[in-house]
Amino acid sequence: MVTKQLRSSGGVWLSVGKTNLYIDPGPGALVRCLNSKPKLEPSMLDAILLTHKHLDHSGDVNVLIEAMTEGGFKKRGVLFAPKDALDEDPVVLKYLRNYVEKVEVLKENSEYRIGEIQFSTAQKHQHRVETYGINFKISPHTISLIADTKFFPDLPTLYRGEILIIHVVRLKPVVDEPIEHLSIEDVKTIVKKVKPRLTILTHFGMTMIKAKPWVVAAELEKELGLRVIAASDGMKIDLEEV
Numbered sequence: 001m002v003t004k005q006l007r008s009s010g011g012v013w014l015s016v017g018k019t020n021l022y023i024d025p026g027p028g029a030l031v032r033c034l035n036s037k038p039k040l041e042p043s044m045l046d047a048i049l050l051t052h053k054h055l056d057h058s059g060d061v062n063v064l065i066e067a068m069t070e071g072g073f074k075k076r077g078v079l080f081a082p083k084d085a086l087d088e089d090p091v092v093l094k095y096l097r098n099y100v101e102k103v104e105v106l107k108e109n110s111e112y113r114i115g116e117i118q119f120s121t122a123q124k125h126q127h128r129v130e131t132y133g134i135n136f137k138i139s140p141h142t143i144s145l146i147a148d149t150k151f152f153p154d155l156p157t158l159y160r161g162e163i164l165i166i167h168v169v170r171l172k173p174v175v176d177e178p179i180e181h182l183s184i185e186d187v188k189t190i191v192k193k194v195k196p197r198l199t200i201l202t203h204f205g206m207t208m209i210k211a212k213p214w215v216v217a218a219e220l221e222k223e224l225g226l227r228v229i230a231a232s233d234g235m236k237i238d239l240e241e242v
């Protein structure tokens with residue numbers, strides 16, 4: 001999906017009060033920001049967060065650090081990233097790390113704060129590289145983001161946000177799949193347990209795209225009796241209206 005750009009891979013911009021956080025700036029993140037209407041101005045960012053180092057989640061992290069810090073002229077902002085995104089075979093260039101005010105290493109079951117956004121990690125995901133899902137507390141709202149992972153029994157209990165964003169790559173489960181991702185079957189299991197007010201499916205692979213994500217979401221919604229939507233490029237969700 002990413003190399004063909006059948007869907008854009010820019011990630012998510014979270015804005016709460018005066019605080020702006022960019023989550024998973026994949027390839028195209030900067031261009032998507034500047035082309036969006038109204039324009040999203042990266043120099044307004046307070047932080048960038050990587051759930052993991054895979055390229056579809058981090059491809060634009062360096063250029064976005066440049067943009068957030070105005071080419072390094074304004075030392076500002078925080079980068080949140082797992083250790084392996086910084087250490088071995090890093091995805092964040094070393095010379096850029098001085099541009100930000102702080103690099104905070106994401107760890108299991110830890111709490112973080114940037115301005116008006118509080119968030120915590122749960123246990124490590126099963127996804128080859130160090131990967132974390134995030135629970136955001138943006139009072140009075142809670143948002144859970146289940147980033148790439150293979151399904152494991154504790155997964156639903158870790159993410160209980162009233163809004164649930166799930167990375168669902170596959171329509172059907174693949175047995176012994178080497179690249180660990182969730183399928184719609186896994187989503188059903190999770191949503192049945194968590195019963196979020198709104199579930200947003202995103203991060204689709206080819207089988208999901210072929211099945212038309214909005215159709216899959218509508219079927220899920222009917223089956224589960226809970227609101228489920230499929231993300232689309234440039235989609236904006238107003239927390240006050242959920």
Ligand SMILES: [Zn+2]
Pocket residue numbers: 052054127148
């Ligand atoms: Zn991944």
